[in-house]
Amino acid sequence: MPTSSTTTFNLDLNNLVEEAFERCGAEVRSGYDMRTARRSLNLLTIEWANRGINLWTIEQGQIPIVTGQLSYPIPTDTIDLLDHVIRTGSGQNQIDINISRISESTYSTIPNKNAQGRPIQVWINRQSGMTDAVAATTLIGNGTSVIQINPTDTTIVVANASGLATSGYIKINSETIGYSNVSGNQLLNCSRGQNGTTAAIHFTGSSVYTQNLPNINVWPTGDGGGPYTFVYWRLRRIQDAGNGVTEQDIPFRFLPCMVAGLAFYLSQKLPDALPRMQFLKAEYEEQWMMASTEDRDKAANRYVPRSLYYSG
Secondary structure, eight states, X not given: OOOOOOOOOOOBHHHHHHXXXXXXXXXXXXXXXXXXXXXXXXXXXXXXXXXXXXXXXXEEEEXXXXXXXXXXXXXXXXXXXXXXXXXXXXXXXXXXXXXXXXXXXXXXXXXXXXXXXXXXXEEXXXXXXXXXXXXXXXXXXXXXXXSEEOTTOOOEEESOOTTSOSSEEEEETTEEEEESEEETTEEESOEEEETTOOOOOEEXXXXXXXXXXXXXXXXXXXXXXXXXXXXXXXXEOOOOOOSTTOBOSSOGGGXXXXXXXXXHHHHTTOGGGGGGHHXXXXXXXXXXHHHHHHSSOOSOOOOOOOOOOOOO
């Protein structure tokens, strides 16, 4: 007998939810059933982000290092950075040089964070990515004008800076601006047009919102010996469940695990499924173990000891 000659089987959201409900001994009967299943599915993928590295969500990115700038935002759907290097040159002449990751406590003890050179250390500040819903203050102008700020201005004066962190990111209209110091009501050393936005003119009275962007802080800051590029490999969030006709942002190998996980989540909310909950949990954990064991880097491990020598 001939085979199908296809390897395209997948489940859209409707079929995935139906399969999970059937494992709970129930049926999808209303729009609310679909809504509660979609909510559980989104929570399930967030749980997967906490369980370990999802190899299919690893993406490479790069950030040009600007002389004197110490902080750079990274995409808001970033879970963490896995690896990173400082790249000099380009094309066949490029060289990737290791940059060490340090903790917040180590970064905080660096005496002069504005020292310039080739970056050798990075602190990854894993913020939520959210923008405050209420304006922290309003815009007055800059050091030379009380009317507006222009796209090239690096000093911004606000009505009251007491509600702002001593360094961080703000949003005025559609522009994200980074700043590294606060003096009175002045935001100093501003980096304009951050996070993929464009530097623009902003008029007096514009609302200033706080942005809690995930970011990297490099040390030393860049100098004239570059150009330098921070190249990284990040772990991003799994995409949302979407509507009924979309497929999920997972490899086909994880379909049994996703169905089993959704069935377990639903069993905690469906009264008739409570007797099955422990069985569905065990099935979910078994499917996760099989899928996550397969979804791993199969390269050989190589360990290089670091030797330190001291002369007395």
